[in-house]
Amino acid sequence: MYMPVLEIDLRRLEENARTEKALLASSGIEVMAVNKVFDGCVETAQAVFDGGIQVIAESRTYNLKKIRHIGCTTCLLRSPCLSEIEEVVRYADISLNSDATVLRALSQEAQKQGKTHQVLLMVDMGDLREGIWFSDYATILAAINLIKSLPGLDLYGLGTNFNCYGTVLPTVKNGDDFLALAARLEADSGVAIRRLSAGNCTSYHLLDKGIWPQGLNHLRIGGLHEFGIEYVEMKYLDEFHHSQKPVDKACSDMYILEAEIIELNSKPTVPVGELGVDAFLQSKTFVDNGVRRRALLAFGRQDVPSDNCVPCDDAIQILGQTSDHTLVDIEACRQPLKVGDKIRFELDYTGLLMACQTKGIAMRFKR
Numbered sequence: 087m088y089m090p091v092l093e094i095d096l097r098r099l100e101e102n103a104r105t106e107k108a109l110l111a112s113s114g115i116e117v118m119a120v121n122k123v124f125d126g127c128v129e130t131a132q133a134v135f136d137g138g139i140q141v142i143a144e145s146r147t148y149n150l151k152k153i154r155h156i157g158c159t160t161c162l163l164r165s166p167c168l169s170e171i172e173e174v175v176r177y178a179d180i181s182l183n184s185d186a187t188v189l190r191a192l193s194q195e196a197q198k199q200g201k202t203h204q205v206l207l208m209v210d211m212g213d214l215r216e217g218i219w220f221s222d223y224a225t226i227l228a229a230i231n232l233i234k235s236l237p238g239l240d241l242y243g244l245g246t247n248f249n250c251y252g253t254v255l256p257t258v259k260n261g262d263d264f265l266a267l268a269a270r271l272e273a274d275s276g277v278a279i280r281r282l283s284a285g286n287c288t289s290y291h292l293l294d295k296g297i298w299p300q301g302l303n304h305l306r307i308g309g310l311h312e313f314g315i316e317y318v319e320m321k322y323l324d325e326f327h328h329s330q331k332p333v334d335k336a337c338s339d340m341y342i343l344e345a346e347i348i349e350l351n352s353k354p355t356v357p358v359g360e361l362g363v364d365a366f367l368q369s370k371t372f373v374d375n376g377v378r379r380r381a382l383l384a385f386g387r388q389d390v391p392s393d394n395c396v397p398c399d400d401a402i403q404i405l406g407q408t409s410d411h412t413l414v415d416i417e418a419c420r421q422p423l424k425v426g427d428k429i430r431f432e433l434d435y436t437g438l439l440m441a442c443q444t445k446g447i448a449m450r451f452k453r
């Protein structure tokens with residue numbers, strides 16, 4: 087049975103994880119690896135774990151259940167649903183939290199299971215997704231005191247997140263504010279906050295520029311070791327394995343989608359007839375480039391959107407896509423192609439996310 091194939095380079099993923107861990111450790115920063123883009127893939131979690139990162143995070147509890155047998159410490163990267171507390175305590179050693187009701191439920195369940203559940207208490211420094219709002223000091227302090235008082239819970243650290251909903255950049259200013267908030271909380275609660283978890287891969291730009299706020303000692307990272315990209319200045323980093331493509335594509339050849347040619351011919355570049363809208367209700371315009379050689383590929387928007395993949399061969403151009411077909415222009419392609427051959431694409435973060443989610447793509451691992 088045919089399926090497009092996603093090939094993941096595990097050796098480079100492992101090496102990138104090792105590089106990242108060492109790079110951050112040299113600045114006193116501990117890292118937790120985020121595996122969520124791979125949707126609970128055990129092999130990628132194993133690669134990152136083999137690279138030396140002990141804690142692996144996922145945003146779904148059922149994915150933690152899949153990966154935990156590799157021996158890693160597991161973290162649920164979002165606040166637990168009240169309806170899944172039992173599984174959270176069972177499969178996650180750590181979870182991100184910001185709600186007192188959830189904390190009480192976690193405490194009860196942890197006691198029932200005879201465990202200590204680690205809490206990364208989230209504060210919102212401005213990005214407007216998860217966390218107690220930074221200026222709501224009394225609520226943050228009360229949450230810390232609650233965690234201290236509840237049996238079965240332990241404070242893993244204080245965390246914040248940037249560049250997600252609100253696209254707020256991690257800066258020296260909000261980093262320093264986070265540090266000051268933590269110091270005040272420690273003084274008022276008498277609780278030592280062991281980790282200040284300052285954000286995701288976008289925080290790396292502060293380190294790259296040498297302006298890291300001293301004292302922030304933890305990050306939760308996926309995209310940096312997965313793509314080798316520094317996402318604020320949008321550049322590939324020399325320290326990591328990454329793509330040779332222009333950085334504006336934000337893709338990596340560590341993730342190759344391979345799809346089969348099902349039709350190969352020469353056709354006009356402008357459709358013939360009266361034009362309406364496509365299956366996604368979009369109207370289109372076409373540039374007349376005459377008759378050109380093109381290939382029809384057996385994958386489509388339901389697998390990986392064409393905006394999120396780039397042909398490995400620069401001479402190949404994506405013409406467009408429907409649900410289950412992708413059209414490429416191969417007029418300038420030097421390699422002789424025939425029906426049944428495969429065309430390869432590099433994927434960006436969204437493309438990888440989609441490819442890992444769908445049951446219509448087979449995974450293959452390269453070592």
Ligand SMILES: *Cc1c(COP(=O)(O)O)cnc(C)c1O
Pocket residue numbers: 120122163182247285286287288306307308309310
């Ligand atoms: C996704 C996520 C991360 C990691 O993000 P990357 O961009 O992959 O580094 C970190 N923290 C939280 C809360 C997240 O949801």
